[in-house]
Amino acid sequence: MTLRLDKTSSVVAVIWLLVLVPEARATDTVGIRKAGELVVETGTTKTPSGETLRYELGTFYVPENRTSKRARVIGIGFARIRAAKPTGAAPVFILPGGPARSYLNAFTDHDDAAKSQLEGILPYRAVGDVVVVDQRGYSPRGEILTVSRRAQPLEQPRSLAADAEAMVALAQDAVAAHPDKDLSGYNLVEYAEDVKALSKALGYRRISLSGQSFGSQWSLAVMRLHPEIVARxxxxxxxxxxxxxxxxxxxxASLQRIAWDADRSPALRPYLPRGGVMAALRAVRERLAAGPVEVTVQDAKTGTARTVVLGLEDFQGALLRPAASWPAFVLSLYYRRYDDWAREVLAERQDVEEPVRLIAPLIDSSLAVSAERRHLLxxxxxxxxxxxxxxxxxxxSEEAWPTPDIGDEVRLPVLSPIPVLMFHGxxxxSTPxxxxxxxxxxxSNGRVIQVHRGAHHTxxxxxxxxxxxxxxxxxxLKTGDTRGLPVRVELPVPGFQPPSFPPPGQ
Structure with a gap:
């Protein structure tokens, strides 16, 4: 029987169960692997500078759900680069973002994305050992949980009600597609326990954490549940x-800061209405609030003409795009140039080939928000x-997903002496x-470095x-010392992309 905590259950019960059942015993597992088992192989790759880099690539086996005595055993991939010589510093555990990201391609692939990923990992070798950890349910050395995507209608604009109905249907599809799996085990408490268990299995008493985006959230969960193992x-x-x-x-507010520089861009100046990019945004918003628009474009796959209905929620959902191209998107719609947007929405609504990565909604529904933040939102x-x-x-759709709410006992912050350095653009x-x-x-030992003009990956x-x-x-990362670190740095103004049509009047 799978334990499913309802929304009113305290996460303290989860934590106590994790203490009572830290790892499933051999008699409690399914399959040939045992929880706590490590399988490791060694390999080499070339760094961007041509250096031969030795690494370990492994799979760590854990219970799918530590609150169940007969949990299935699942694999989680990891990689380790050992320090050239002992430094005395805690190893750096790199936790990927997403959710549904793996950084193991840095060691297994040789394309530009892998090279870029490896380049981002290598500097932390100067601290000590570096360990890259995969996410349960999204690991090429374990399992990647997905479900087929349903097509969305073209003849109706996006709406909150339709989105909610589709998300509930997705949750039901996910449960039906994985009857042999305990999807309730894919929550952030389990993710934090995986890090603790892996660090112990690798022989580390304390670790330092490096996390970007969801990786930062994952790191915060480890610090909240197991502060004793986190150095910084x-x-x-x-x-x-x-x-x-x-x-x-x-x-x-982030969009306003982007617009301030966009309004001063020579490439965009001929397109700007009075009031600049933000005035254009408001104008498009008011136009679509009054009613949707119908746009007929050619389907790139079939070559046939298709009509797409675009509404206010479509526009609001499309605004979060790269800073260099976001103003051009808004200005194009301001001048009623809808075709590019319609083709984009057509592809999104009809895409049934790319499956949904289940980890993201499973994690987000488990995280949820406190009652106070729900009201503020x-x-x-x-x-x-x-x-x-x-x-x-x-x-x-929170109740439709099987992952339990982690509860305010974990979700709400508490005072912590752990030295933390935060970069934020x-x-x-994506994360303001x-x-x-x-x-x-x-x-109490925290520092934020604000990055002016910094985007999500800064x-x-x-x-x-x-x-x-x-x-x-x-x-x-070696010492926890933040003295001498700046509180603000600045990146240059990007080259803003102009709209794809000539300026009005030309």
Missing amino acids: ALLSGVEPLDNSHDMPSHIF KTDAGLELLGAVDFDALMA DWDT LENALGLLPWF RAPVFAKYPELLAQVVKF
């Missing part, structure tokens, strides 16, 4: 545990312009800057522009 943490694109759903007004001033498309469907529309600023007071561009800062970060 480096976070970026920060997502506090109670901030799985971002405040619309905070996202809007539903009454936020930014809803008028950005709407609730970012979170409404997940909130409406003020152009980040206010996330990091709101979390900072809870860490570490690489900052380190490329300020290589001396990377050396300071390495020092922080």
